[in-house]
Amino acid sequence: MADQNNKKVVKVYDTEQDVAVSLAKYVADLSAKFAKERGSFTVVLSGGYLIDSIRKLTEPPYVDSVEWSKWHVFWVDERVVPRNHVDSNYKLAFDGFLSKVPIPAGQVYAINDALSAEGAAEDYQTVLKHLVDTGVLAKSSVTGFPKFDLMLLGMGPDGHVASLFPGHPLLEENVKWVTHIMDSPKPPPQRITFTFPVINSSAYIAMVVCGPGEVDAVYKALGKTENPELLPVQRVTPEEELRWFLDKVAASKLQE
């Protein structure tokens, strides 16, 4: 399924393994494109099972062929916990991905875990502004917000993306690049998150959803239903392409 008007592509694969194979090729192709065009590739990671979904990048042929030295890695959201805490999105990414590929340590932009939620959000925004000023990170000519090359996002069963939850006032934040939340409905409660203007200024977004947990949310987001209120995931509209990677289980209600 492809929708040229809002640049949305929905791909449904037989198995989660097929999703992982296709996602690895998608990421590797974009890495090659941006490394050639811009000399760097800015990639934003999520928490959740997204990290497991990119496992094929840590295996041949990609582990040897991707230009890892061009990668600059960020997080769309982080929990306000120490980096070695079981709830840390950095730890999840380090254990499952970053420790297995040769990305230069100085190009991995973890959130400062010594600060309060508010301080960490401000600090991360300052880091991003510096990277825009130095040209590592592009700037959207449309919105003026930073333009990441690729965001790899997951979605929760309630349709949340990053730490932007249904009905929460942060959904309307349109000035800050990075903000904080003290009352996340999903624990832990204190987090920092990119705002929608930043998410939607990115060039490409891969939305990866597999398994039974999000069947209803996938149906609400992509099925022929009229929702009185948009799910957070339905507000995701990057500048070039939003590509959904679903397995048959996650897409099961769409195919009824």
Ligand SMILES: O=C1O[C@H](COP(=O)(O)O)[C@@H](O)[C@H](O)[C@H]1O
């Ligand atoms: O809390 C979070 O949840 C979302 C979705 O997680 P998943 O386990 O359903 O994939 C995740 O994308 C986000 O980064 C994380 O902090």
